[in-house]
Amino acid sequence: MDFSLTPEQERLRKEFDDFFKEEMKNAPPGWGGSLEDMYSADEGWEFHRYMARKLAEKGWLVRAWPKEYGGQDASIMEQVIFGEVSAYHKSPGVDVFGIGLLGPTLLAVGSEEHKKEYLPPIARGETMWCQLWSEPNAGSDLAALATRAVREGDYYVVNGQKTWSSGAHRGDWGFAIVRTDPEQKRSRGLSFLLLDMKAPGVTVRPLLGMDKTHLFNEVYFDNVRVPVKNRVGEEGKGWDVTKAMMNFERTNVGMIFTVKRGLEDLIEFCKETKRNGEPLAKNPLIRNKLAQIAVEVEVGIALAYRIAWIQEKGGPAAMVEAGALAAASKVYGTELNQRFSYVGHQILGPYGQVKKESKWAPLQGTIESGFQQVQGMCIAMGTSEVQRNTIAWLGLGLPRSWDEVFKRPMAK
Amino acid sequence: MDFSLTPEQERLRKEFDDFFKEEMKNAPPGWGGSLEDMYSADEGWEFHRYMARKLAEKGWLVRAWPKEYGGQDASIMEQVIFGEVSAYHKSPGVDVFGIGLLGPTLLAVGSEEHKKEYLPPIARGETMWCQLWSEPNAGSDLAALATRAVREGDYYVVNGQKTWSSGAHRGDWGFAIVRTDPEQKRSRGLSFLLLDMKAPGVTVRPLLGMDKTHLFNEVYFDNVRVPVKNRVGEEGKGWDVTKAMMNFERTNVGMIFTVKRGLEDLIEFCKETKRNGEPLAKNPLIRNKLAQIAVEVEVGIALAYRIAWIQEKGGPAAMVEAGALAAASKVYGTELNQRFSYVGHQILGPYGQVKKESKWAPLQGTIESGFQQVQGMCIAMGTSEVQRNTIAWLGLGLPRSWDEVFKRPMAK
């Protein structure tokens, strides 16, 4: 085994690091790097778009993509390095949905037309996307979705409601999974559509978070006309596209580096802040808690590297392994963010609840916003419960659902 | 509300305390008060019988029972006081099975003959009992039991195997649940028998614990003849008796006071023991851990008192409440014992693993035996999983089993 980076990788990391260090000086006041910071206030969104363009200029926005669509065919390891440096510096710019989800999906299962039409504007940092999946009665159980799309000539007419669509109020385009054949149940009869968020009949309503930030939305479709050519995959086979999209197993390295950075800032605070005449950093209980987070951060990074390594090797067995590991890194990473938030809140004491607009807010209020936003991380993109179910299934060979259990004869 | 004890209760507590303080001087060397200490070595068992006789002499062994069977009609609160003082002093003497389980069951559902025959020798501290319930394929799912009893005239002929019978190698008598009607499934067709452990055909084989102590046993029945008059309840209605026995909702106050005492001993150790030139008691991490256990002990005691109070009031609604609370106190109490063991092990460091026979063993090796024996507490008498299920059912009105769920039509 060899855990070292190549000199080229080290050089790249430094280049990324220099770039972000410099560019992050342009962040708006109180910037904390969360999705809420990016989508909620206009300054945040503008900064995101600014960074997207800057990264596109550098050719870094979609490094992993093929050159012909604006990428650099970069290795997974290089993406991981980019991801960690970017997260460490709390940089926005990389559209979670367009670059993280849609791009790889189109590259894997999209038509050449789709790739040519949609990928280059993403690569240039121009088009921003959102995801239109969950519905009021289809959360973890996405296949229960009910939004209808009825074919009329060259169009689908879409009616229904999506919810929990992060950043839908900012997105130029959205990808949706809808029911084209109501006769079919659950994951059958679904289709995958790309739709213009400015199309007539699309209404976006905010769902404010408990800290009043605007990240999530409800999206209503009232006779929205979507050209048939905007369908990805065959009609009725939308679930395959959805599954493909879910199967890009993430290393989740970014969410670990977010904590790494947060921890460093918190450590700095503890060194500078005296309570009862002594720096917080000298309090043995606080040292123990901070060290525990540091342990968990390094453990999380090691796990993310393992996933990247498996992906780099590829192959079907590796993909099952990566599937379980990615589920593990999601639940591990989000619960680590949660534990970090709670530790931060505890160490800051009454100051942990002060909002960033106050002069009394330490660490730019990141702990205050953090402990309210972190719950969403454990729920969005597959709840912790769903991730553990995936591990039981892919990692341990246990049944995926009760229905599966009940199909078997009773055991003696 | 009023949390104070009456002067009479305070006097009783002092009387118990004085008695146990004096009598515990007779405990064999290395006595730690666990069930393993009682059942494993001969000295332990003799001490148990000695204390049983002493308590009987005092009239304290079965305080809660009616006077006619050797008891004192004592209130539940007095029993709780007795239980806590006894546990605090690590005293044996009160037979878990005869006094804790069988006695109340016979008092509730036994015939007058049974009461007259079996209760007085228990009350005199003469007869010791054991429980013959679990089988290799019937653990948490007791109703799956297969041990057969075939009626032949005035006898049942019993064949089969029981397991996890604590102290069966010491017990004079055992109470068993067996299948009298093999045509009936699960909880139907069972009967409840009292059997002489010295009867021909009863074979007891030890199941040593991981620390090699002898608490559990396998018990084999090879054509064991049990008089029909030894059946409690009707033939085929043994499950009702079993349920009645399970339904004596325990306050579990004893297992909390065991930790209370263990904590006090550990605190003493931490005050006396220097490491790196400073008493362990001055180490902030250790202070925090010990205080956490102290918090949990007091919380557990308050819960136990609540259960006792509800029982004292009685009534059907109270009993449902007490049922959920008793499940809570069981899982809380055993998991507290576990946490205490682990904290003790951590504080003692390498010494936490030293067995009591060594001169290097602190606290008479109780931490060493504790961390191995405590796992059994979370499993015996209803696993933690079963207790949480009971809480979900009685405390929260949630379904008790999947089968119940699947009997309902699918929800929309």
Added chain:
Amino acid sequence: MNLDFTEEQEMLRTSARDFLSTECPKTAVRELEESEEGYSKEMWKKMADLGWMGLVLPEEYGGTGGEFMDLIILLEEMGRNILPSPFFSTVVLCSLPILEYGTEEQKKEFLPKIANGEMIMSLALAEPSAIYNASGIKVKASLQGDEYVINGTKLFAHDAHIADYLLVVTRTTEGANPQEGITLLLVDAKSPGVTSSVVPTAALDKQCEVIFEDVKVPRKNMLGAPNQGWGIVKRLLEQATVAKCAEMLGGGQAALEMSNSYAKERVQYGRLIGDFQTIQNYLANMWIDMETSRNITYEAVWMVGEKLPCTKEVSIAKAWVSEAFKFITERGVQIHGAIGMTRDHDMGLYYRRAWAWDVLFGDADFHKEVVAQQLGL
């Protein structure tokens, strides 16, 4: 021993629950959170009319002479409903010490006005040092003639921005023992030199910065003896801590019930989510935390009410209950999924309070250190 509430107490609970759920639905809670004042004057008047402010005050001061446990029941219901109001500040933090330590003159001046809802008060205790020990008290009051002159900054003083009077914990002498030299002063909030402003916090619960610049207070407004104020603070912190535990009990119970109801109506995969063992285990653990919290709180409340030595018991209750409340609300959000983390859902009201109250009057580690000391460690 008697672990039941009296019939009167049960009636008080019922009427309080009815009143609050009618008068202060959660939409109102959210509006009051957003408002500058953070409470409804109208509701405040009605509460006074119900006798809530004078619940534990003797009749001679306009109260109804109830016991501490009565107040606890009311607070439980307020916690259950997340009532935004200066009740805790006024009644628990200020009327109780005035009742116990005030001169007859002070009692006559303050208590009837509190009882009839005319006066709102706020305790100015914490400072930027953010510790609940006597050594954290640095705001200075110096006796000049017949007046104390206060200078310094208090922080996290709930409801100071709407208070008529502030109960200010000041340092009047410096010595080796920080518990010596503390004096409590009743300060007219409109005195020149007092500036109160709300610090924006997660729970939107109107915690204020209060700046004192040469604020003059007549000597007769001193509560208790000069330099001996820490004893009053200790006692009021005991009362306040268990009272806050009671609010958390109410909040925890509501969060648990809400989660349990949701588990019985939310369907995923064709099943109620409460049918899943994962959710059942969450709820069972929440239930255990709730029941254990209840009993340890009542025991501590009883001791505080009886004026028994209860330093250890109060700290035990706070260390346990605030962790339990955090756990219950956190799992509550998780059970609800995305809807639970929104501004429009009630669960967030409880979740945000759990984190706010966790650090109020000392967090679990603070109280465990108290317990450690009480254990002779």
Added chain:
Amino acid sequence: MNLDFTEEQEMLRTSARDFLSTECPKTAVRELEESEEGYSKEMWKKMADLGWMGLVLPEEYGGTGGEFMDLIILLEEMGRNILPSPFFSTVVLCSLPILEYGTEEQKKEFLPKIANGEMIMSLALAEPSAIYNASGIKVKASLQGDEYVINGTKLFAHDAHIADYLLVVTRTTEGANPQEGITLLLVDAKSPGVTSSVVPTAALDKQCEVIFEDVKVPRKNMLGAPNQGWGIVKRLLEQATVAKCAEMLGGGQAALEMSNSYAKERVQYGRLIGDFQTIQNYLANMWIDMETSRNITYEAVWMVGEKLPCTKEVSIAKAWVSEAFKFITERGVQIHGAIGMTRDHDMGLYYRRAWAWDVLFGDADFHKEVVAQQLGL
């Protein structure tokens, strides 16, 4: 970066697994636990014949010149099988420091004998103080002419009772800095004045008390420079700590597999218990702990092998992996129910080791304090 094992390493793993499961079934493990010596001479010989003792020793000393990672694979398999043997004591704790710090003469004297299985060694480091800091070293060695004379008591020295030689960490001078003045001596276990006796422990893993009474050791048996021994101890503790993490990986994996298999065969309520979400969640959490442990261990191992600065990484690995191993074995017992807590079931072998290894070379809190220091706290 390359996170795969080499083909040779995979072969080594396979052959080690085969050998151990054949030669050392769990019945044998239990017997060896009960035996006075705690290992099988016959098996020891076979292990030597397989080249295990010399795996990382250069060929000139009778070894096969493998790398540290090779040794780690072997240790993982030993942990997987709970092999009772003095391998860790001899090879990890003694041969590595002799190889790295020994004189040519010492290497020639000790290493070939270790490689061919003739010599068993034991590290006598810990003392009744039970701390893994230099300040814990009190056993005195004083230079008298050309000999050191040792007096004092060592504790928790694995396998000292069967060792031919002891590597003894002694204090030769006292000064302000406890890390100065430590000298390592290679002591013939048969020297007059050496008394080793096994301390009975939960894991029955032959930890010894070793009493030194005027034990004379020729000066040439000093390992490294006089008074500078703490550097050697630090290095060997790094190696030993990650090596122990590797054993825990093997043990954790076995415990997890055993639990998962049991969940797939044990029926209650007409269903495999692995069908229950409660059990699935336990197993999923164990799986997460296992996978996270694996990667952090290999990273630390690689750094130790490459002799990179790795104080932080080693402590991180130990702090994480020993907690994970405890959790996995504890849940493993719970999944198995009563059978899992018996002497005759294999789960207890792992459970008891988890608690023994947790405190070996410093527990999680010890290592977290190291991490805190490394973070500049």
